[in-house]
Amino acid sequence: MVPYGGFWWRVLAAIIDGIVLQIAWSVISGVLGFGWMSEGYMTDFSGGGAMGASFYQPAGISLVTNWLYYALMESSKFQATVGKLAIGLVVTDLEGNRISFLRATGRYFAKILSAMIMLIGYIMVAFTARKQGLHDMLASTLVYKTRDPRELETGADVFA
Template sequence: MLAWVIDYVLSLIVTLFIVLPIGFLYGIMMMGSATGPEIEASAEGLGHTLGIVIAWLYWTVFESSGWQATPGKRMLGLRVTDAEGNRIGFGRANARYWSKILSALILFIGFLMVAFTRRKQGLHDLIASTLVLRR
């Protein structure tokens, strides 16, 4: 949980540093051809889309990298592996990331499963055949 909080804050900071300048430039480019509310709505849509992409890449790229962990997991001495303890690829990290939506949609039961499974796996880990291990 602490690793997730650390990563959430870090990914939010990264997102703000990327999205805000792009949003301002986008708004400036639209000046004269759109009204204020149109610019605001369009920039908001762009910001949401970029936020989703940045969060997805943050978790997926870090977990499939040589680190095998996001910065938050790394700070706490954790790593994400396949069922045999090997580094996961981008595809498996991608499956793990998107299946967290399912873990959350079912009243977060997919995350609570960690407390009740033999290998401490959440639903997203079972779907992607991954483990979170101590270094």
């Protein structure tokens, strides 16, 4: 039986994905000219209370970038993001099959709900039988640990 991807494995994958996305966002924001000191990006502290439209543009682009990264990667033949691939996790439906782009999209946006309730939706992974977070339950998905990352060096296959 293949073990479920537990809490700490998923935290490690999230850290790796965060680094990958930060690098991607740095490149995108540099190309598009967004930066911390861009006109209108910082809050207007003069009392007017208005923020320029350019404050919302980077947030919108970041949301779309993150959504496409997670949904495309998890619904691809890899069934995982770069972080999950690095440590040997895959995302499946409840029968162990590859998920669709639509289901991966639902899972991504359900993660926002998991985060909004004081991260309890993520913490649930540590305490549920099949190591599912709220977003996994809502999207009817599972995360499996498919290999031990230490075996990647030798090329050994756990299931051979």
